[in-house]
Amino acid sequence: MIEYENLGKLNAPFFEDYKKAFDAVLSGGWYILGGAVKNFEYEFGHYVGSSHCIGVGNCLDGLVFALKALKLPAGSEIIVPSNTYIATILAVLHAGLVPVLVEPDIRTYTIDPKRIPEAITAKTGALLVVHLYGKSCDMDPILATAQTHGLAVIEDCAQSHGARYKGRMTGTFGIGAFSFYPTKNLGALGDGGAITTGDERIATAVRRLRNYGSDIKYHNEVVGHNSRLDEVQAAFLSVKLRRLDEINAHKQSLARLYLDGLKEDFVLPAVDADYFDVYHIFNVRHPRRDALKDHLLKNEIKTDVHYPIAPHKQKAMQGILSGSYPISEEIHATTLSLPISFFHTESEVRRVIDAMNSF
Ligand SMILES: Cc1ncc(COP(=O)(O)O)c(C=O)c1O
Structure with a gap:
């Protein structure tokens, strides 16, 4: 039988290095937001070419944090492709915003840039595009539309680790949200995600949102969540990122x-x-x-x-x-x-x- 996927076989080449990485975390004795998360954030940010990378619990939460970090008025409309995994749309709803669906291009399966302008209204707050199946969206016309209308761009990069458009890495055009769900091209052994951004303010907001709205222990700046990239998963991800x-x-x-x-x-x-x-x-x-x-x-x-x-x-x-x-x-x-x-x-x-x- 040729299987569609087999996570044991997929990860077998990494077992020995995973064991060493796990031992290092175990004996290090720091299990939440420690050195392994910091190290992976640095390495993955460097890989993507983004000045900030923030590890989160999963991509769905990452998308929610990216949307919340924009501080849009309640009820703002977010343009999303009509053919995506449900998580993209759930993120908009969980952020208290309104998804507006736009059809894809039948050739590329990514959002059709020609259809975006007709979906924009006075309430539109951002474009949330999805680099589906490992192919970048057609970013030039998307960025041009965003600029014309003064809209933020969020990229759902759950399926696009390493994918590029005109030589530029996905996750660097707007705010990138990555998933490290085990089946992904860069998959962990459990849930995980990351946000990439070149904007210091967005990075600070996401860092707070993932950790109870707090920068300093027991000081809560905003109504936050608990959704941090796990220390052990970060150690495994650093192993896999090398390959x-x-x-x-x-x-x-x-x-x-x-x-x-x-x-x-x-x-x-x-x-x-x-x-x-x-x-x-x-x-x-x-x-x-x-x-x-x-x-x-x-x-x-x-x-x-x-x-x-x-x-x-x-x-x-x-x-x-x-x-x-x-x-x-x-x-x-x-x-x-x-x-x-x-x-x-x-x-x-x-x-x-x-x-x-x-x-
Ligand atoms: C396009 C897309 N967006 C978001 C997600 C959500 O990722 P996670 O499971 O890490 O929350 C997925 C996961 O499969 C996905 O395929």
Whole structure:
């Protein structure tokens, strides 16, 4: 059986270094916001090219803190893509703001910059864009629109560690929010996240919000949360960060095999010169997606769907999100994610390609 993902196999190359990193934290005796978090914040900020990096409990909380740090009037509207993981939209709601959905570009699956201006109103406070599947959004027109309307930009980088647009790293265009959920290109062994920003005031606000609204112990400046990057996870993340480029390069080489080998029946991910894609997910689209998934399973190949239900169709969003989003629905109905983990081999991907082409 070719698995879609296997976290044990994915992390096996790091086990020995993880054990050493864990021992160092254990014997260090400082388990909350200690040296390992500080060290990882420095290293990841340096990797992204951002002057500030703040470790948080997970990306959802990071997005909430980024939104709260903007200090927008209650009820401000936040523009988000209609085809994202639910967390992006939940963050807007948890921050007391109003999500306004904008359809993606059907070629790239990221928010369509041409559709953003028509969604802007007097209440719009920020653009929250998502670098979905490991591909950057088309940032030039997004930044131009933000500048014209005086809007902040937040980047949901949960799936884009190391992805670039015109040579520039995602997480440096606005406020970046990263996830280190175990399956991510840079994944921990539990939950974790980080905010990147070049703005000192945002960094200070996020640092407070993650730690009970406090800079100094028992002095609370704002109504804060408890959502700090865990010390042990930070130590594991520093180990894996050293090989993030290798992980991304491996995924890119497997993606290249798919792109060259799959027959024309499938809609493949767009490849454009300005984009350095890191293939957190390698998706294809096909009108008979469910039959294709079954066919692959009969051939001992597991796949996944990112995502089967569009956010506005989720039960939790009834009465909150309304409207019709046909492009999003088309993507959700036809997309299929193929195996592309760090542990998958070229010969396994060739087996997937043969099974796909026999469909
Ligand atoms: C696009 C996107 N945003 C946000 C998140 C939330 O990340 P976390 O699980 O770290 O809160 C995810 C997680 O899968 C995601 O894919």
